[in-house]
Amino acid sequence: MKISRVTILTLGVADLDKATTFYHAVLGTPPNIADGITFIQLPGTWLALYPFEKLAEDISPDVPVTRSGFNGVTIAHNAHNKNDVVEILSRAEAAGARIVKAPQETFWGGFSGYFSDLDGYYWEVAWGPMFEFTENGEMKFKEEA
Known part of the structure; x- marks a missing residue:
């Protein structure tokens, strides 16, 4: 399979x-x-x-073409550390994004913030202690020691 x-x-x-x-x-x-x-x-x-x-x-052709408000979907960009979260949000803001939620500690033990892009899509930029990245950049859960 x-x-x-x-x-x-x-x-x-x-x-x-x-x-x-x-x-x-x-x-x-x-x-x-x-x-x-x-x-x-x-x-x-x-x-x-x-x-x-x-x-x-x-x-x-029958799909209505409308845009307004939050549609229930967010996109996540997971970072390697907390400093990367701050840097990525800063780059997004410099490129024209609106910071919706400043980077901060989360209830789940991570660190994240949100921006809204030029078209109003919401992006979470996050770091979590339970994640790590493979050599080719794919995210995975950390293996238990």
Whole structure:
């Protein structure tokens, strides 16, 4: 049996060029642009950016094209340590994000903060003592000693 995984997370964006510049600044990974879609290759799961209306149209002409408020989804960027959380949130703010929750200790023993990107998507930037990263950057639970 093959393992299922999420391979690409696509965000519908208002301005593809601005979103591409924003995510390059925040994530530090050079984007690849092909056929009007931006792909940002990350360990495990890629991020794709596509014009909002075109994404809705690709799903179905019957999908309502609306945007407002919190839709119940957040995206997480897990960091290697607390300082990385602060640095990533600072880069996001410098690139135009709105800091929604300043970095702070969490109830679950970690450290995190939230930003809202140019299109209103909410990102948590977090560090957790129960996580570690493989050589190729994939996150996993720490093995018990």
